[in-house]
Amino acid sequence: MSVLLFSLGVLVVGLGLAASIALHELGHLLPAKAFGVRVTQYMIGFGPTLWSRRRGETEYGVKAVPLGGYIRMIGMYPPHRGEAPGTIREDSTGFLQQMAAEAKEWEAEQYGPEEAHRTFSALAVPKKLAVMLGGPLMNLLICVVLTTVLLCGIGLPGITPTVSAVSQCVLPADAPEGTDCDGMPEAPAAAAGIEPGDVLRSIDGQEIRRWEDVTSAVRASGGSEVEIVLERDGEQLTLQAEPIMDARPVLDADGAAVHDANGGLVTEEVGFLGVAGTRDLVRRSPAEVPGMVWDTFTGTARIVVSLPARLWEVGEAAFGDEERDPNGPIGVVGVSRLAGEVVAAEQPGFALREKVATLLSMLASVNMALFVFNLIPLMPLDGGHVLGALIEGVRRWFARRRGSADPGPVDMSRLLPLTYAVALCFAAMTVLLLYADIVDPITLFGS
Template sequence: MSVLLFVLGVLAIAVGLAVSIALHELGHLVPAKAFGVRVTQYMIGFGPTVLARRRGETEYGIKALPLGGYIRMIGMYPPRRDDAPGTIREHSTGFFQQMSAEAKDWEASQYGPEDAQRTFSALAVPKKLVVMLGGPAMNLVLSVLILGVLVCGIGLPGVTPTVSTVSQCVLPADAPEGTSCEGMPPAPAAAAGIEPGDVLLSIDGRDIDGWGDVTASVRAAGDRTVDVVVSRDGEQLTLQATPIVDARPVLDADGRAVLDADGELVTEQVGFLGVAGTPDLVRQSPARVPGMAWEAFTGTARIVISLPVRLWEVGQAAFGTQERDPNGPIGVVGVSRLAGEVAAAEQPGFELREKIATLLSMLASLNMALFVFNLIPLMPLDGGHVLGALVEGVRRAWARLRGRPDPGPVDMSRLLPLTYAVASVFLVMTVLLLYADIVKPITLFP
C-alpha cells in the first residue's frame, strides 16, 4: 500500500468534508445577513482559533478541531422582560430558571438597543426557518450535485458493448462454471466470427448505446439471422449471426438474474447470442440522480432512526469480539481511513476513475448524512431551532385566532439543560466512534 497515495486519499476527503462544512455554515450565514441579522462569527471547526480575520461586523476563522462549524448570531434567545416601572424584576432561584436567565442576560450583553431589531429572535417565523434550514439544504444540494457528477460525468458500474468473452458453445442457463463444451452446439457469436475486443455497434438494425440494447436486440431476434455490426481495429464489419432460442435467465431492471421464492433461477425462452460485455464505469442519464438521492436519503434516515441500537452494536464490536457492521455508523477517523484505502488500493480493475468515483460517492454520502442528522429536532442541532420556530408559529397563529396578545418568540433558553444533555450524548458518540475506528476499523479491502 502506497503511503503517499494513502495520505492523498485522507487529504482529499478531509478537504471535501471541510468544504462541505464551510458551505453548510454559508447556508446559514447568507440568509441571516440578507434578513439583517448581525452575525458576529463564522467559524469552521471548534476549540482554539487557528486563523481569523474580521470583515465588517463578522469575524471569519478556522479553529483547531475540524469536527463541525458554526455562525454566531446575536439574540438567539429573547431578552428578559422587565416588569412595569416600580415593580421588582421577575427572578427565580431555580437552577434551570437561573441557567436560562443567565444565558439570556449574556446574549443581551452582546449588543446594544440599536441592534434590538437585528437579533435572530426578532425574525419572523418564516425567516427563522430559512436561516436554520439553509445549512442542511446546502448539504442536500451538494450531495445531489456530487451524485450528478458521478452519474453523468464518471459513470456507474455497468457493462459496455465491448465484447470481453465469446462463448464457444451453448450451455444450459444453470450449468456450473467450468462445464465442458463437449457435445454442445456452437454458440451463435462464435459461429458468426465475433471476437473479444469487438465493439458492438448495431444488432438487427438497432443501434447499440449500452449493454441493455444488446440484450434487448438479441432476445427480440429469436432464431432469425440478423446483421451484427462491429468495430474491430478501427474498421467497421458487418457479420451475420443466427441466435438460438434457449432458456435464459430473466433479468431485472438492473440486469441481475431474477430468482423465485425458492431461490431458483427464473428463465424464459429468448434469443441467445453468446457474448459478454466488458465491466466498466458507464455514464448514465441525469434522470438516475433523483432516484439515487432518494435511496441515499432513506438509507441514511434508517441509520439515524436506529442510531441508538447501531451505536450499541459498535460498542459491542469495539469492546468485544463481534464483527463491526460495515454499513453501520462511522466516525471521521474511519471515513479518513477508508478514503486512504481507496486511494492506495492496488486491485485489478480498480484504477484512477474507479477511485475517484468511490471518493465522490463517499463525499455525497457524507453530505447526505449532514443533511439528515442536522434535521433531528433536538437542540443544539438545526432541527431543534426549526422545531422551536414551528412551535412559535403555531402559538402566534393560535393567539391571533383567539384574539389574544402576541405571545412573542419561543424562549429556547429554557431547553438549555436538554441541549447540554444532547451535546453530551453526541460527545460520547464521537468518542465511541473514534475508539471503534481505531481498534476495530471498517475496511474496504480485506
C-alpha cells in the same frame, strides 16, 4: 499499501469534509446577513482558535477541533417580554430557570436596544426557517452536485457493449464453469464472426447505448436472423446472426440471475447470442440523479432512525467479540481511513477513475448524512431551531385566529438543559466512533 498514497487519500477527504462544513455554515451565514442579522463569528471547528480575521462586523476563523462549525448571531434568545434588550432582571431561583436567565443575560450583553431589530429572535418565522435550513440544504446541494458528477461524468460500475468474450458453443444455463463444447452446437455470435473487443452499435435496428439494450434486443429476436452493426478497430462492420431460442436465466432489475427458494436457477426461453460485455464505469442519464439521491437519503435516514441500536452494536464490536457492521455508523477517523485505503489500493480493475468515483461517492454520502442528521428536531442541531420556529409560527397563527395578543418568539433558552444533555450524548457518540474506528476499523479490502 503506500503510506504516501494513503496519506494523500486522508488529505483529500479531510479537505472535502472541511469544505462541506464551511459551505454548511455559509448556508446559514448568507441568509442571516441578507436579512440584516448581525453575525459576530463564522468559525470552522471548535475549541481554541488557530486563525481568525475580522471583516466588517464578523470574525472569520478556524478552530483546533475539526468536528463541525458554527456561526454566532446576536439575539438567539429573545429578551423578557416587555423589556428592552440589554435589560437584566431577576428571575426565579430555580436551577433550570437560572440557567435560562444566565443565557439570556449573556445574550443581552452582546447588543444594545438600537440593534434589537438585527437579532435572530426578531426575524419573522419564514426568515428563521431560511437561516436554519440554509446549512442542511447546502449539504443536500453538495450531495446532488457530487452525485451528478459521479453518475454523468464518471459513471457507476456496470457492463458496456464492448464484447469481452464470445461463447464458442451453446451450453446449458446452469452448466458448471469450465464445461467443454464437445457435441454442443456453435454459438450464434461465434458463427457470425463477432470477436472480443468489438463494440456493438445496433442489433436488428435497435441502437445500442448500454448493455441492457443488447440483452433486450437479443432476447426478443430468438429464432430469426438479425443484422448486427459493430465497430472493430475504428471501422464499422455489419454482420448477420441468428440468435437461437434457449433456456437462459431470468434477470432481476440489477441484471443478476434470479434463483428460486431452493437456490435453483430460474430460466425462461429467450433469444441467445453468446457474447459477454465488458465491466467498466458506465455513465448514466441525468434523469437517474434524483432517484440515486433519494436512495441515499432513505438509506441514511434509516441509519439515523436506528442510530441508538446501531451505536450499541458498534460498542459491542469495539469492546467485545462481535463483528462490526460494514454498513453501520462511522466517524471522521473511519471515513479518513477508508479514503486512504481507496487511494492506496492496488486491486485489479480499481484504477484512477474507480478511485475518484469512490471518493466522490463517500463525500456525497457524508453530505447527505450531514443533511439528515442536522434535521433531527433536537437542540443544538439546526432541526431544533427549525422546530422552535415552526412552533412559533403555529402559536402566532392561532393567536391571530383568536384575536389574542402576539405570543412572541419561542424562548429556546428554556431548553438549555435538554440542549446540554443532547450535546453530551453527541460527544459520547463521537468518542465511541473514534475508539471503534481505531481498534476495530471498517475496511474495504480486508486487513
